[in-house]
Amino acid sequence: xxxxxxxxxxxxxxxxxxxxxxxxxxxxxxxxxxxxxxxxxxxxxxxxxxxxxxxxxxxxxxxxxxxxxxxxxxxxxxxxxxxxxxxxxxxxxxxxxxxxxxxxxxxxxxxxxxxxxxxxxxxxxxxxxxxxxxxxxxxxxxxxxxxxxxxxxxxxxxxxxxxxxxxxxxxxxxxxxxxxxxxxxxxxxxxxxxxxxxxxxxxxxxxxxxxxxxxxxxxxxxxxxxxxxxxxxxxxxxxxxxxxxxxxxxxxxxxxxxxxxxxxxxxxxxxxxxxxxxxxxxxxxxxxxxxxxxxxxxxxxxxxxxxxxxxxxxxxxxxxxxxxxxxxxxxxxxxxxxxxxxxxxxxxxxxxxxxxxxxxxxxxxxxxxxxxxxxxxxxxxxxxxxxxxxxxxxxxxxxxxxxxxxxxxxxxxxxxxxxxxxxxxxxxxxxxxxxxxxxxxxxxxxxxxxxxxxxxxxxxxxxxxxxxxxxxxxxxxxxxxxxxxxxxxxxxxxxxxxxxxxxxxxxxxxxxxxxxxxxxxxxxxxxxxxxxxxxxxxxxxxxxxxxxxxxxxxxxxxxxxxxxxxxxxxxxxxxxxxxxxxxxxxxxxxxxxxxxxxxxxxxxxxxxxxxxxxxxxxxxxxxxxxxxxxxxxxxxxxxxxxxxxxxxxxxxxxxxxxxxxxxxxxxxxxxxxxxxxxxxxxxxxxxxxx
Numbered sequence: 001x002x003x004x005x006x007x008x009x010x011x012x013x014x015x016x017x018x019x020x021x022x023x024x025x026x027x028x029x030x031x032x033x034x035x036x037x038x039x040x041x042x043x044x045x046x047x048x049x050x051x052x053x054x055x056x057x058x059x060x061x062x063x064x065x066x067x068x069x070x071x072x073x074x075x076x077x078x079x080x081x082x083x084x085x086x087x088x089x090x091x092x093x094x095x096x097x098x099x100x101x102x103x104x105x106x107x108x109x110x111x112x113x114x115x116x117x118x119x120x121x122x123x124x125x126x127x128x129x130x131x132x133x134x135x136x137x138x139x140x141x142x143x144x145x146x147x148x149x150x151x152x153x154x155x156x157x158x159x160x161x162x163x164x165x166x167x168x169x170x171x172x173x174x175x176x177x178x179x180x181x182x183x184x185x186x187x188x189x190x191x192x193x194x195x196x197x198x199x200x201x202x203x204x205x206x207x208x209x210x211x212x213x214x215x216x217x218x219x220x221x222x223x224x225x226x227x228x229x230x231x232x233x234x235x236x237x238x239x240x241x242x243x244x245x246x247x248x249x250x251x252x253x254x255x256x257x258x259x260x261x262x263x264x265x266x267x268x269x270x271x272x273x274x275x276x277x278x279x280x281x282x283x284x285x286x287x288x289x290x291x292x293x294x295x296x297x298x299x300x301x302x303x304x305x306x307x308x309x310x311x312x313x314x315x316x317x318x319x320x321x322x323x324x325x326x327x328x329x330x331x332x333x334x335x336x337x338x339x340x341x342x343x344x345x346x347x348x349x350x351x352x353x354x355x356x357x358x359x360x361x362x363x364x365x366x367x368x369x370x371x372x373x374x375x376x377x378x379x380x381x382x383x384x385x386x387x388x389x390x391x392x393x394x395x396x397x398x399x400x401x402x403x404x405x406x407x408x409x410x411x412x413x414x415x416x417x418x419x420x421x422x423x424x425x426x427x428x429x430x431x432x433x434x435x436x437x438x439x440x441x442x443x444x445x446x447x448x449x450x451x452x453x454x455x456x457x458x459x460x461x462x463x464x465x466x467x468x469x470x471x472x473x474x475x476x477x478x479x480x481x482x483x484x485x486x487x488x489x490x491x492x493x494x495x496x497x498x499x500x501x502x503x504x505x506x507x508x509x510x511x512x513x514x515x516x517x518x519x520x521x522x523x524x525x526x527x528x529x530x531x532x533x534x535x536x537x538x539x540x541x542x543x544x545x546x547x548x549x550x551x552x553x554x555x556x557x558x559x560x561x562x563x564x565x566x567x568x569x570x571x572x573x574x575x576x577x578x579x580x581x582x583x584x585x586x587x588x589x590x591x592x593x594x595x596x597x598x599x600x601x602x603x604x605x606x607x608x609x610x611x612x613x614x615x616x617x618x619x620x621x622x623x624x625x626x627x628x629x630x631x632x633x634x635x636x637x638x639x640x641x642x643x644x645x646x647x648x649x650x651x652x653x654x655x656x657x658x659x660x661x662x663x664x665x666x667x668x669x670x671x672x673x674x675x676x677x678x679x680x681x682x683x684x685x686x687x688x689x690x
Contacts (some may be wrong), residue, residue: 493547
């Protein structure tokens with residue numbers, strides 16, 4: 001008789017089977033085997049006439065009804081057959097809430113009396129053997145937390161999305177995490193539309209020392225300010241183009257700038273002061289999910305691409321589990337990272353004591369260590385059989401982890417102040433003194449202040465050769481990229497590592513946001529949805545409320561809060577009443593960068609209102625990029641569309657943001673966890689986390 005080990009994916013099953021050998025059958029569940037029904041028609045017959053049948057959850061008791069999707073019936077039948085022949089069954093899905101939930105559903109379907117969990121964070125022979133020696137029972141607190149998340153996401157999605165259908169248009173959706181992330185995007189887009197540029201001057205000169213260097217005019221003495229006044233720079237202005245409160249700076253006119261520029265050219269400057277100091281650059285912590293996605297952006301990978309590649313590397317035994325918010329490393333990993341640094345650069349490459357990193361995110365779960373190379377002996381990238389994108393991502397993980405245990409990079413920083421008449425000029429630069437971790441991984445700020453300055457002394461004089469005068473304008477707030485949005489979500493406590501990539505994909509597949517280059521631009525539909533939700537359902541969009549809900553789920557997972565207490569607090573006493581009171585008024589949104597121009601929701605799609613005219617707003621146009629000329633062309637019917645942007649594919653994840661469209665199909669016959677009477681008479685019932 002053999003032991004049946006059930007994991008999620010075929011690739012993982014194949015790799016694990018190669019390590020476990022004879023006596024073990026490793027089979028994949030292909031992810032979730034049971035879920036809330038997606039439509040009323042999928043409900044078991046006994047529930048189909050309940051008033052809440054379309055939800056799949058009784059909102060009064062929060063009792064979920066689970067069914068096996070038609071696409072999983074063959075998988076479940078196969079697992080039942082294998083389980084019947086096996087001497088024991090081990091559930092080895094991922095060691096997180098979702099993985100624990102998958103294992104619980106498998107235990108219910110396979111009627112396991114004392115289900116055993118095998119947990120590991122890397123797929124190596126040693127890790128699997130250790131996991132087999134340390135089997136544990138199901139953690140019903142984790143299961144309860146995942147079920148609470150699933151139930152509240154279903155209730156929010158299925159009850160808020162119809163409000164959007166009635167006020168904005170069909171096919172739209174809302175969700176607890178999705179909508180809060182959309183609000184971040186919409187707020188940034190609104191800031192861009194409200195932005196008013198401010199003008200300032202950059203006046204630079206080449207100082208004729210050997211070697212020469214560039215200096216910038218930073219201060220000017222005037223009759224009104226004989227002691228000198230700093231020249232305005234970009235950071236002195238608000239997004240509205242006015243000086244920040246307390247900014248005591250000189251905004252030069254065009255005439256003043258040209259006069260000063262002409263005056264300084266060819267004049268002699270005197271060195272006032274030379275300041276030298278030592279600065280350090282610390283290596284970054286090992287990767288967590290969000291920082292890996294951000295680093296992947298520098299390789300031009302989308303968040304989904306990063307996670308897909310990381311999944312393959314994990315299942316292939318190259319890296320540890322890729323969904324984590326903890327940057328810490330195990331003692332074993334710390335020693336291996338130091339060992340690799342010494343192998344590459346010698347014993348002097350590492351400090352006396354290992355570096356350990358802690359998260360700054362107060363909402364972090366820290367269930368797993370950081371993403372690092374798998375195993376006790378790490379494989380350098382050039383010794384693996386990886387190629388292409390997989391090799392690039394593995395190299396990134398390997399280098400970041402090893403570099404995290406190396407010395408700081410040390411720089412000699414020099415600041416030189418010069419005077420020429422009424423003007424003060426400044427130059428600064430830094431020179432690498434001790435490479436530290438930069439021997440392996442580049443300093444992300446290496447381009448900053450890196451000009452090499454000569455050794456000068458106060459009182460020395462040098463001629464100035466002016467560079468062309470540069471008129472500057474402050475820049476609008478940059479749009480989020482996928483990587484920076486993930487960073488903002490993490491900071492705000494929106495979502496968790498397992499949800500980042502799917503949330504980004506959902507926002508794009510719903511056409512709420514669209515990639516313009518690498519930046520996420522918000523569409524007219526996205527702005528109108530955000531405007532409606534912010535007005536009618538502010539809690540759904542509020543960062544603090546969403547973060548509090550995530551903290552509540554953490555409390556359920558730890559056993560500090562029951563599933564029912566959580567759902568009563570956030571649904572019965574919170575979101576439910578807000579949703580019930582929401583009005584069905586079509587939202588209107590003034591575009592602040594175009595006076596008298598309005599976006600309005602309409603059953604036929606977003607409409608443009610301007611100068612007493614009204615027409616359909618083209619889906620290809622991003623509202624924040626709309627100009628008066630383009631708006632007039634749209635109203636006149638002369639505007640033509642360019643090549644449409646590619647939309648993201650629909651994410652292959654549980655998605656409760658939108659109730660499905662109804663169409664007839666055969667009723668599901670799968671049993672639910674509490675209504676399988678026949679199964680209940682044959683075995684002692686598994687304690688129910690709900």
